[in-house]
Amino acid sequence: MIGPTIPKDEDERLNTLESYKILDTLEQDDFDFITKMLASICGTKVALISLVDKDRQWFLSHHGLDARQTPRELAFCAHAINEPEKILSVEDARKDERFHDNPLVTGDPHVIFYAGVPLVSEDGQAIGTLCAIDDQPKKLNHEQKDNLKSLGRQVMNLLELRRERYKTVEKSRQFENYFENNLDLLLIADNRGTCININKQWNILLDYNDEDLVGKKVFDFLHPDDREKTRLAVSKLNKLQKIRNLNVRFRNKEGEYRTLEWQANPDNNLIYISAKDITESIKEKQLIQTLTERNNAIMSSLNKNTLVSFTDVEGTIIYANSIFCETSGYKEEELIGQSHKLINSGYHPKDFWVKMWKTIAAGEVWREEVCNRKKDGSLYWVDTVIHPIKNRSGKIYQYIAIRYLITERKQAVRQLSLSEETFRGSFEFAGIGMALVGLKGEWLRVNEKVLDIVGYEREELLKITFQDITHPDDLEIDLKHLEGLVEGKIDHYQIEKRYFHKTGRLVYVILSVSMVRDMDGNLSHFVSQIVDISAAKRAEMALHELASKNQAILDASTEVAIIGTDAFGRIHTFNKGAQNLLGYTADDVSGETSPNFIKNKEEILSNNSFFEESLQSDLSMFEILKTIAEEGTNEAQELTFQHKNGEDFQVYANITPIINDDEFKGLLLVAANLSQIKKTEEELKLVLNLTKRQNERLKNFAYIVSHNLRSHSGNLSTLLKILIKEFPSIEHHKVTDLISKSSINLEETIAHLSEVAMLNANELKQLDPIHLGHALDNAISTVQFKANEENIKIINEVPKNLTIFGVAAYLDSILLNFLTNAIKYSSKERDSYIKIYTSYKRNFLVLHIEDNGVGIDMKRHGSKLFGMYKTFHEHEDARGIGLFITKNQIEAIGGHVEVSSELNKGTTFHIYLKYEEN
Numbered sequence: 001m002i003g004p005t006i007p008k009d010e011d012e013r014l015n016t017l018e019s020y021k022i023l024d025t026l027e028q029d030d031f032d033f034i035t036k037m038l039a040s041i042c043g044t045k046v047a048l049i050s051l052v053d054k055d056r057q058w059f060l061s062h063h064g065l066d067a068r069q070t071p072r073e074l075a076f077c078a079h080a081i082n083e084p085e086k087i088l089s090v091e092d093a094r095k096d097e098r099f100h101d102n103p104l105v106t107g108d109p110h111v112i113f114y115a116g117v118p119l120v121s122e123d124g125q126a127i128g129t130l131c132a133i134d135d136q137p138k139k140l141n142h143e144q145k146d147n148l149k150s151l152g153r154q155v156m157n158l159l160e161l162r163r164e165r166y167k168t169v170e171k172s173r174q175f176e177n178y179f180e181n182n183l184d185l186l187l188i189a190d191n192r193g194t195c196i197n198i199n200k201q202w203n204i205l206l207d208y209n210d211e212d213l214v215g216k217k218v219f220d221f222l223h224p225d226d227r228e229k230t231r232l233a234v235s236k237l238n239k240l241q242k243i244r245n246l247n248v249r250f251r252n253k254e255g256e257y258r259t260l261e262w263q264a265n266p267d268n269n270l271i272y273i274s275a276k277d278i279t280e281s282i283k284e285k286q287l288i289q290t291l292t293e294r295n296n297a298i299m300s301s302l303n304k305n306t307l308v309s310f311t312d313v314e315g316t317i318i319y320a321n322s323i324f325c326e327t328s329g330y331k332e333e334e335l336i337g338q339s340h341k342l343i344n345s346g347y348h349p350k351d352f353w354v355k356m357w358k359t360i361a362a363g364e365v366w367r368e369e370v371c372n373r374k375k376d377g378s379l380y381w382v383d384t385v386i387h388p389i390k391n392r393s394g395k396i397y398q399y400i401a402i403r404y405l406i407t408e409r410k411q412a413v414r415q416l417s418l419s420e421e422t423f424r425g426s427f428e429f430a431g432i433g434m435a436l437v438g439l440k441g442e443w444l445r446v447n448e449k450v451l452d453i454v455g456y457e458r459e460e461l462l463k464i465t466f467q468d469i470t471h472p473d474d475l476e477i478d479l480k481h482l483e484g485l486v487e488g489k490i491d492h493y494q495i496e497k498r499y500f501h502k503t504g505r506l507v508y509v510i511l512s513v514s515m516v517r518d519m520d521g522n523l524s525h526f527v528s529q530i531v532d533i534s535a536a537k538r539a540e541m542a543l544h545e546l547a548s549k550n551q552a553i554l555d556a557s558t559e560v561a562i563i564g565t566d567a568f569g570r571i572h573t574f575n576k577g578a579q580n581l582l583g584y585t586a587d588d589v590s591g592e593t594s595p596n597f598i599k600n601k602e603e604i605l606s607n608n609s610f611f612e613e614s615l616q617s618d619l620s621m622f623e624i625l626k627t628i629a630e631e632g633t634n635e636a637q638e639l640t641f642q643h644k645n646g647e648d649f650q651v652y653a654n655i656t657p658i659i660n661d662d663e664f665k666g667l668l669l670v671a672a673n674l675s676q677i678k679k680t681e682e683e684l685k686l687v688l689n690l691t692k693r694q695n696e697r698l699k700n701f702a703y704i705v706s707h708n709l710r711s712h713s714g715n716l717s718t719l720l721k722i723l724i725k726e727f728p729s730i731e732h733h734k735v736t737d738l739i740s741k742s743s744i745n746l747e748e749t750i751a752h753l754s755e756v757a758m759l760n761a762n763e764l765k766q767l768d769p770i771h772l773g774h775a776l777d778n779a780i781s782t783v784q785f786k787a788n789e790e791n792i793k794i795i796n797e798v799p800k801n802l803t804i805f806g807v808a809a810y811l812d813s814i815l816l817n818f819l820t821n822a823i824k825y826s827s828k829e830r831d832s833y834i835k836i837y838t839s840y841k842r843n844f845l846v847l848h849i850e851d852n853g854v855g856i857d858m859k860r861h862g863s864k865l866f867g868m869y870k871t872f873h874e875h876e877d878a879r880g881i882g883l884f885i886t887k888n889q890i891e892a893i894g895g896h897v898e899v900s901s902e903l904n905k906g907t908t909f910h911i912y913l914k915y916e917e918n
Helices: 010-019 029-042 076-080 142-181 201-206 224-237 279-305 322-328 350-361 407-417 420-428 448-454 472-486 534-556 576-582 601-607 621-631 674-726 734-758 772-789 808-824 858-864 882-892
Strands: 046-052 056-063 069-071 088-090 113-120 126-134 185-190 195-198 243-251 257-267 270-277 307-312 317-320 366-373 379-390 396-405 433-437 443-446 492-500 506-517 523-532 560-565 571-574 637-642 648-660 663-673 768-771 792-796 803-806 832-841 844-851 896-902 906-913
Touching (some): 010 126, 029 142, 046 076, 076 088, 076 113, 076 126, 113 142, 257 279, 307 322, 350 379, 350 396, 379 407, 448 506, 448 523, 472 492, 472 506, 472 523, 506 534, 560 576, 576 663, 648 674, 768 772, 772 808, 792 808, 808 844, 808 882, 858 896
Parallel strands (some): 792 832
Antiparallel strands (some): 046 056, 088 113, 257 270, 307 317, 307 396, 366 379, 560 571, 560 663, 768 803, 844 906, 896 906
């Protein structure tokens, strides 16, 4: 065998083959038609469209051959592609040195004859062949060769069409991807301004979906003041000009207008529009202008009463306002170019200034009270705030220092320290909890009220921190506020939080915290004020829970009307049941003083004899209802209500007064529709009469069937005995044995049926013990012959010693019904089985009868599975009565039945039965 030569331009050839995107695709009729036609024209058994890949030849179509590919080194087609302009014809491969020992020649499929025309692409690459193959020597005539070439060209036409279609689809996909994922708002409209398509940015930025915009006029969404200039711009599009940077306002889904910068291009009666939302950009410009004006105003205000200076990043003063100069005693020219060391008093340690520089260099605001020295040597105190000033890239290029004179305040602090004794007395005997807390949260000092609130002895509490007794869910917010206090962002805070009492219960408090600094301005400790609100909090939670429960009751009562009034008859409660009953909404009647849905005042007066006849005509409806409630009869009244639509109907109503502290607060009216109740009573009577007549008919039917079947059963048993006596050889035959068992089972069934015929409904409460294994063996033997005919395996895994309670006839009927159904609806597509096993669940023995039959569509039929005359398969024997009877028999002996099923997988019935331990 001589292997095929690899073409010199193999890489280009493989790239061309790949561009058709055809390798390993599914079979296609167009190509199969060509190979079928070629086989017919050439009179060969096999015709192939073979594509020569790197290591294989793959068959796009393979008429007469099961394989879809072969190795390239064995492929005749791999030889053919080396001469793209010729047909490779091999009349007898056994005589050709290139192929005589090729496994495809010596073995299946015995390629003796081969004729293949190369499939050549537009760029001249041979990607495969169209070939005819046979296991007998052949020779093509001139006409057959011409047809082979023509069909080869047709294959390439189809491949070229496929490639062009793929390119078109790919371009369309790329356009769709660009359209959908573009961050701009993209919209395509026709030349009348009707929206045809939008991308998802319309939903992201303006909350519009396709149905909101597609088919709508774009102009309808523009701000009225912007429509005219938009029309002028669009008129240019008719002259094939483009719209550039047109700013108009567009309404979003919420009805707000967003400013969009539009670009538009016309093309083939369509307008392609892209837009950017520049609302925020415009707002930013406006904000910058506002901030500039505001900063100017701030600086003007600061210059009136505040010391202000600017420095560069090195701390060199580049600006000092007049108050700074006046306070420090230095002229402006003396300060400019100097650092603030010029006014350093030496009061603060070096670390104080190191921390300041570290803070502001990190871009954070620094605030401290600073002692400075004037030019004349005297000291003054300022509350100093230094802000870093950053450029657009976030780099600090200047600092601004704003100082407030606090010399007088510092002096007042010194005076305040003299009143410590006064504070001590107020601290100890305050009516609320007072505590001094250290910087790490330790209790430094507490008054008696704090000890009462948390339950600790003083020595115990001073050994722990406030973090130790704070509820974990409240600790983070407490520490966050404390951090803001330490950093100078706030000067005090107040929160509601929970402490753990020493006994473990929760204590709810309102905590107010402020901080204390020493004379040097350093943070000393915190002052905490603690107010115990546990009692109020628990009352609030109880009230909220009660309100939630009451609201839940009102919301849940959809069939019962609950209507509440205040002391003046104004309606304030009108639940869902009242809305359903009367047709009014709560808004319709809220605040109304006359319940106009109660029309028949005389009816109410006649039902309640305690009304004085002389006063009846003067009483309003609310006064009548109030009188009934205050009489305290607490009996339901039959009243006539009128629906909003004018329809009158009867209700049962109960009227109750709402009393608080012996004071009348209003009425509560509870009513239910009487019309439906009466209708239900009439229907129930009809059902009971019908049931009684049906029961009598069923009892007569049972007597007749029992008597007649007993006669036929006796005849069958006698005939079987005569038959065995006449033909002794059949006595031990398998069929005879089955007939005998069936006869015995029939006699037992008739006996059971006779018992059932004597039972009344009440007598079913007395159930008999039944050996489940024996009953199951009888049922299986009855259906075994039919199961064998259908090749169904019956697997009985039920223990032999189980006893259940029921009626034997019912149990026989139940088992036979489920077994025959499993046989009747077995699947013909697989080996069928019926598996019977037990389990225990909720004080029941559960008998499971499982099969792998055709199954039931539970979504479609689950709710009506056990209904009378309901069938779920088109089986000739299906009557729709078996499952109905079986379900009633199971429930009659105190059990119930459940089912799980899936189409084409099988069904399992779960039969819940009373058993001896229940």
